Amino acid sequence: MFMLLxxxxxxxxxxxEGLMFDGxxxxxLTPIVDDRIDLKAVALLVSRAAGAxxxxxxxxxxxxxxxxxSRDERRAVLxxxxxxxxxxxxxxxxxxxxxxxxxxxxxxxxxxxxSALLLAPVSYQRLTEAEVFSLYQxxxxxxxxxxxxxxxxxxxxxxxSDELYARLADIxxxxxxxxxPPRPGQASARLRELRALLPERTSVxxxxxxxAAESLLAGCAVWYSVIAGVLPGTAKVIADHxxxxxxxxxxxxxxxxxxxxSLFRRYGSLRVTAAIAEHLGLLSSPSLPLPLHGLDSEGxxxxxxxxxxxxxxx
Amino acid sequence: MFMLLxxxxxxxxxxxEGLMFDGxxxxxLTPIVDDRIDLKAVALLVSRAAGAxxxxxxxxxxxxxxxxxSRDERRAVLxxxxxxxxxxxxxxxxxxxxxxxxxxxxxxxxxxxxSALLLAPVSYQRLTEAEVFSLYQxxxxxxxxxxxxxxxxxxxxxxxSDELYARLADIxxxxxxxxxPPRPGQASARLRELRALLPERTSVxxxxxxxAAESLLAGCAVWYSVIAGVLPGTAKVIADHxxxxxxxxxxxxxxxxxxxxSLFRRYGSLRVTAAIAEHLGLLSSPSLPLPLHGLDSEGxxxxxxxxxxxxxxx
Numbered sequence: 027m028f029m030l031l032x033x034x035x036x037x038x039x040x041x042x043e044g045l046m047f048d049g050x051x052x053x054x055l056t057p058i059v060d061d062r063i064d065l066k067a068v069a070l071l072v073s074r075a076a077g078a079x080x081x082x083x084x085x086x087x088x089x090x091x092x093x094x095x096s097r098d099e100r101r102a103v104l105x106x107x108x109x110x111x112x113x114x115x116x117x118x119x120x121x122x123x124x125x126x127x128x129x130x131x132x133x134x135x136x137x138x139x140x141s142a143l144l145l146a147p148v149s150y151q152r153l154t155e156a157e158v159f160s161l162y163q164x165x166x167x168x169x170x171x172x173x174x175x176x177x178x179x180x181x182x183x184x185x186x187s188d189e190l191y192a193r194l195a196d197i198x199x200x201x202x203x204x205x206x207p208p209r210p211g212q213a214s215a216r217l218r219e220l221r222a223l224l225p226e227r228t229s230v231x232x233x234x235x236x237x238a239a240e241s242l243l244a245g246c247a248v249w250y251s252v253i254a255g256v257l258p259g260t261a262k263v264i265a266d267h268x269x270x271x272x273x274x275x276x277x278x279x280x281x282x283x284x285x286x287x288s289l290f291r292r293y294g295s296l297r298v299t300a301a302i303a304e305h306l307g308l309l310s311s312p313s314l315p316l317p318l319h320g321l322d323s324e325g326x327x328x329x330x331x332x333x334x335x336x337x338x339x340x
Numbered sequence: 341m342f343m344l345l346x347x348x349x350x351x352x353x354x355x356x357e358g359l360m361f362d363g364x365x366x367x368x369l370t371p372i373v374d375d376r377i378d379l380k381a382v383a384l385l386v387s388r389a390a391g392a393x394x395x396x397x398x399x400x401x402x403x404x405x406x407x408x409x410s411r412d413e414r415r416a417v418l419x420x421x422x423x424x425x426x427x428x429x430x431x432x433x434x435x436x437x438x439x440x441x442x443x444x445x446x447x448x449x450x451x452x453x454x455s456a457l458l459l460a461p462v463s464y465q466r467l468t469e470a471e472v473f474s475l476y477q478x479x480x481x482x483x484x485x486x487x488x489x490x491x492x493x494x495x496x497x498x499x500x501s502d503e504l505y506a507r508l509a510d511i512x513x514x515x516x517x518x519x520x521p522p523r524p525g526q527a528s529a530r531l532r533e534l535r536a537l538l539p540e541r542t543s544v545x546x547x548x549x550x551x552a553a554e555s556l557l558a559g560c561a562v563w564y565s566v567i568a569g570v571l572p573g574t575a576k577v578i579a580d581h582x583x584x585x586x587x588x589x590x591x592x593x594x595x596x597x598x599x600x601x602s603l604f605r606r607y608g609s610l611r612v613t614a615a616i617a618e619h620l621g622l623l624s625s626p627s628l629p630l631p632l633h634g635l636d637s638e639g640x641x642x643x644x645x646x647x648x649x650x651x652x653x654x
Binding site: 156180316317 | 375402407408437438439440461462464465466467468470471472474475478494495497608610611629630631632633636
């Protein structure tokens with residue numbers, strides 16, 4: 027039955043998938059100033075990434091603070107992004123703890139012109155595999171664009187099994203799976219496992235920016251990148267080298283950012299990326315929604331130092 | 341400064357605290373039927389618990405599905421509960437991932453007549469201790485009723501340190517701390533640690549129903565009870581024996597429910613309690629908000645069996 031559905035899946039969507047789920051996907055921040063979204067800053071980040079040649083824009087991902095926003099706020103971010111994206115496809119995060127709210131976000135995302143959806147199994151009560159599978163079924167039944175499965179156990183509290191990946195990938199609308207970073211040195215082995223398990227049409231994408239070079243070289247099709255939301259040109263150099271198989275150059279470009287990766291691991295990528303954007307003058311400070319604080323002054327000094335050492339000053 | 345604030349804290353609130361943060365606090369379910377709250381069932385559960393003589397009602401706790409409800413839905417549950425509570429104090433859960441939303445819930449809870457607030461540091465991005473402390477400061481500054489700190493790492497993803505407990509307990513409005521269950525046999529040692537750390541006025545309450553008898557006997561002042569939302573009379577027997585120091589009888593009454601405790605550990609207390617209430621005809625089935633499923637048929641058979649073995653048929 028899945029094969030039949032697949033053959034009915036519009037060719038246009040398959041073509042779009044080819045564009046969207048390869049290469050570099052940038053995840054811009056959604057800056058919050060005085061408890062309101064700074065839509066001008068959203069448009070600036072989006073047009074900066076589009077101008078740098080990213081393949082797609084992941085709006086309202088974890089980096090886009092989707093979990094903290096109301097329905098109206100989420101729709102406003104998508105409208106601003108689609109406007110500023112200059113035709114670069116927008117992938118819209120639609121996750122929420124309740125299916126009813128996920129479906130409302132799906133409707134809004136499609137109405138605003140998003141080309142695909144990103145769905146993480148956000149939870150309050152821990153979810154079972156059966157519940158997560160049903161959630162994806164409900165969302166694919168209610169939408170007409172391709173969907174990225176977002177596996178981020180740190181924020182969702184849910185850990186996908188490989189068997190669940192395979193069952194989800196059988197649903198025609200599931201176009202890509204965003205996996206957590208493999209341990210250093212393990213990306214090739216992990217990609218072999220996943221490719222043996224998943225249909226060829228399923229794009230495997232890497233999250234965890236420090237693991238991107240290794241994982242793209244090992245066969246990931248797309249880098250779902252936090253840093254590309256703020257430093258798209260810098261991320262694109264890594265992605266282009268890695269996807270062209272220029273291993274030495276990809277490693278060199280990624281290794282150059284080691285001070286940033288080390289701060290990501292220590293403070294989390296959201297707080298560090300926000301501090302980088304604030305330091306570079308792209309956003310007002312603070313830019314995160316309470317109760318989240320930006321980095322403390324010690325963390326900000328380290329961010330400033332990392333920016334200098336990596337040569338990232340604007 | 342804290343002592344000064346404490347002395348200004350209204351005597352009326354301290355008196356209420358004395359009533360509310362001792363004894364048995366029942367956490368009723370918020371049943372969802374066809375994606376809408378069944379307010380009649382809420383009122384039924386509340387009046388059943390009030391009639392059984394519980395000391396307080398914990399509305400919109402984890403068992404009350406607060407994390408899945410809109411602002412309007414949460415307000416409607418509180419209105420129905422205060423109406424049906426026959427003067428038993430209502431403690432209202434106000435947690436949300438964004439401080440702005442928490443403060444809106446605080447405003448609504450006070451407007452509907454809730455006597456106290458229950459606040460868990462619900463998270464999407466993991467929170468730091470500084471962020472959690474600031475959240476409680478912001479909420480206590482915005483409210484005029486006592487507050488229960490809810491420590492539930494499984495659902496919030498945040499683990500309190502004892503040092504943070506102590507800092508929070510210094511805030512005059514923080515009246516009680518709802519702790520996770522100590523390991524079997526460890527309740528006395530844990531209570532000694534906490535009592536050495538916390539002011540005398542801070543009520544320590546136990547969650548994790550299977551640990552209630554031991555923890556009340558060890559000195560917990562209040563049992564924040566899931567099962568009391570559905571079987572208040574049964575829970576009250578355990579609480580009354582334990583709080584009167586009748587150890588053998590408290591153990592016997594709690595041990596009688598071992599088949600239920602064992603299902604709580606296997607499936608989580610929410611899904612099991614909902615299945616018990618459905619089995620007893622107190623609610624329509626299914627009663628949980630999607631993506632949550634009720635128990636599968638194997639789980640429901642086990643629940644029916646446990647109800648029979650424990651003699652809980654209505």
